Amino acid sequence: MDGETIxxxxxxxxxxxxxxxxxxxxxxxxxxxxxxxxxxxxLAVVLxxxxxxxxxxxxxxxxxxxxxxMKSFEHVLPADTSEHHLLNLxxxxxxxxxxxxxxxxxxxxxxxxAQKVIETIRxxxxxxxxxxWNVGMLASGGIGMIPCTPLGSLMMLRDHLGPLTGxxxxxxxxxxxxxxxxxxxxxxxxxxxxIAHSQTRDLPAEVRAADIVVAAVGRPEMIRGDWIKPGAxxxxxxxNRIGLPDGKSKLVGDVKFDEAVKVAGAITxxxxxxxxxxxxxxxxxxxTAAARLHRLDxxxxxPWN
Numbered sequence: 001m002d003g004e005t006i007x008x009x010x011x012x013x014x015x016x017x018x019x020x021x022x023x024x025x026x027x028x029x030x031x032x033x034x035x036x037x038x039x040x041x042x043l044a045v046v047l048x049x050x051x052x053x054x055x056x057x058x059x060x061x062x063x064x065x066x067x068x069x070m071k072s073f074e075h076v077l078p079a080d081t082s083e084h085h086l087l088n089l090x091x092x093x094x095x096x097x098x099x100x101x102x103x104x105x106x107x108x109x110x111x112x113x114a115q116k117v118i119e120t121i122r123x124x125x126x127x128x129x130x131x132x133w134n135v136g137m138l139a140s141g142g143i144g145m146i147p148c149t150p151l152g153s154l155m156m157l158r159d160h161l162g163p164l165t166g167x168x169x170x171x172x173x174x175x176x177x178x179x180x181x182x183x184x185x186x187x188x189x190x191x192x193x194x195i196a197h198s199q200t201r202d203l204p205a206e207v208r209a210a211d212i213v214v215a216a217v218g219r220p221e222m223i224r225g226d227w228i229k230p231g232a233x234x235x236x237x238x239x240n241r242i243g244l245p246d247g248k249s250k251l252v253g254d255v256k257f258d259e260a261v262k263v264a265g266a267i268t269x270x271x272x273x274x275x276x277x278x279x280x281x282x283x284x285x286x287x288t289a290a291a292r293l294h295r296l297d298x299x300x301x302x303p304w305n
Contacts, residue, residue, distance in 0.1 A: 010264040019276035030069040041290035042071035043101045044093045049079035083112045094122045101127035101286035127285040138184045150182040152277025153235045164189040172196045173216030215254035225259025234267040
């Protein structure tokens, strides 16, 4: 049509549907190893304190684990729990043969050294992938536990794009939880990877050069639509609550969605994108841990299949 611009909408990458399919696969494998090998994967989740968001998250983790046929062990401790008591609990879970995955919900109260807690968890039961041993294995190309949110993001990228070899990717954010492990995963996929952050010079230009944009900077709607290369795939890891003029609030990502959806080839919404994949990948990591601990040949438990 002369004189008119035809606007196209990016494909929405549905994390709810993807995670539901992944949980179905996990459930089938859990039943298989239970029926044929008499092993039931067990996930222990430890919550210290009464943070409402953490309580909801822990309940959801335990619910999803039970739905997949896993054993779920919940340890809710008061906020004034001593570091010594928490470390003793973790040591007991390390030695418990029914527990294959251990997750301590962060953040912890200020009087507890979170890094010491993470380092106390056995690396082969560290389903969050935060232990230094697992961090080192990921960075060096070994096989360890991979943090759940980056793993879920990679799985959605693979599903949408197929092989990622040779693509230019930018990770906006350098946290130990998402940014750094995401960059290592993309390097392992033979992408050309840039790690950027809020202090990067001319960040818009860096983002415009990328075929894949992973936004994990923790700033609401920081990445604008005109920063996105036309047709690029955008994975928005951000979850930010912002106030509205009517006094209510809503969740938004690190990407200005209404702008980016008109430029990108595909994009994850917030909510309903990366978020659901985090718990699904936690369950996958628990299945992986159980398979490795019992030396079971379960292809779907291998994150590199």
